[in-house]
Amino acid sequence: MSDVTTSITLQSAPSSQWRDIWDQFKTHRGALFGAIFFLFIMGAVFLGPFVWTIDPQYIDILSRDQGMSLAHPMGTDQLGRDTLARILVGGQTTVAVGITAMLLSLVLGTLVGVLAGFVKWMDGPLMRLTDLFLALPILPLLLVIILLFRDPLRAAFGPETGIFILIVFVIGITSWMQAARIVRGDVLTIKEREFVLAAKSIGTPSSRIILRHILPNVLSPIMVSATIGIANAIITESALSFLGLGFPSDFPTWGRLLFDATDYLQSFPERVLWPGVAISFTVLSVNYLGDGLRDALDPRIRGR
């Protein structure tokens, strides 16, 4: 009997569950590639500028509009600035905006969705609020928000951090509605299931029913919205930069680079390509990553 117990304590060590998750994650080839590629992009973007030391703001008017060469692997723009350096530095902002805005919209969306689904009297008001946000014309709203808050935020946090906070906030509060609707729907079905009743019969208070029973079971749609959310945030940030509402024009982001390059689309098409490829591959790798994570976190799929 004693040796049986020891073997079990070994098995039930807390690390085993994470091991299972990792084992399942590994079997999802796309997710593995996605994870590796995402790590590569993160490494390149955050460590790359230390290796590729050309200043992205350095204007070298003599070597403008160059194609690919050893000195400038991705060429230069109309002011002679090195595109590779700009892509690397711009990626920092873009990835940071994408992830924080996604997190913000996810937290908001999940909160609203869980409250609306679980607390009956909040369902109506919260869902009407969601409808209201969905019905708002986004562009005028963005204009107004940025007009109102840009200068105070800049004064308080400095021009770059201020605009970063503003953009993350703006993207966050205009993109949580889809997640909220999906989460609400799932919460409505899950809270009627018998294991929630079982938890009630045990005497588990509502807060812990939500944390222990409901949230883990709505994880899949949340993960899916998260991966879509990153893509959405990156694209919205590009659009804002294009409208001149985003980061200052000398401050590169992928969206900024993309829209700067559109003017030269006919003469230098590769200039659109670089930020475009960077955006699409990042989004794609995040999508695969989320897909694999979702499967790995579901014990029913795990081990199949």
Place this chain on the structure above:
Amino acid sequence: MADHQPENEPLVEVRDLKVYFPVLAGVLRRKVGEVKAVDKVSLDIMQGETLGLVGESGCGKTTAGRAILRLNDITDGTVKIKGKYIHKSSLKEIRKIRPTMQMIFQDPQESLNPRMTVSAIISEPLTEHQNLSKKEREERVFDLMDSVGLNRDFATRYPHEFSGGQRQRIGIARALALNPELIVCDEPIAALDVSIQAQVVNLLEDLQEERNLTYLFISHDLGMVRHIATRVAVMYLGQIVEIGKSESLYSSPLHPYTEALLSAVPEADPEIERTRKAIVLSGDVPSPANPPEGCNFCNRCPKAFDICHKVEPTLTEIEPGRFVSCHLYNG
């Protein structure tokens, strides 16, 4: 009061329990009527006995069981458990007495969270109500798994990896975790294979003997109820029509509905089975939103007479411990 209970006082005392669900209609979702899921149910459950609650589907047995545990809102009536009225207690007070009353659910697949391991499921009541160290909790979970016949190796597995019978054992272990006195078994065997049904019922009986448990056994399987129950209550359309000791109720059913219900049970002996005459009731069960006037059963009762359509019968004691709600026996 709770601890010094007189010998003859029942563990559970339910009086005139009513659970009505509102029927909403129209654009304004106004209440236009109510479904009387449970209507004036009174019953006692003695310490250590098994009360079988039978009836066809939709007659309110599950709702009654859940209302007794306060998992449904009670419209009216009183529920006393261990000498304590709980029908009006706040959620906080209810939480304190949850350990004495637990429930085993019908569908073991549905009643276990697919994202939790077996040990997490069984230890949930322990983390909610007892301050145990991790080690003690683990030990307790293993004890519980032993007592319901689950291999200890299964502790880190997930519910979908088990068969129906094993899942129900997990549900039983969870219900036992807090050493409850009353367990409401809500059709615990309905979703299982016949061979597994016997195993689970035997397990329930063994546990009852070991731990002096009291069961409210809700089922539509009359044969199984006869086997496990000390007393049986028969429900029809939200009301109890007959209640009595298991043997006497099965050997001589008094209420026409009980009679019809029992006549539908097949006999194992082919000799008797050949001569068995099932009483086939005509018509359908009326809607609980609109029960007939007088006796609920009057429009289907083969023995109904004038008064049945006008006056509602009351549950009266015909013999000691035997209650029937029928005009045939009231006068």
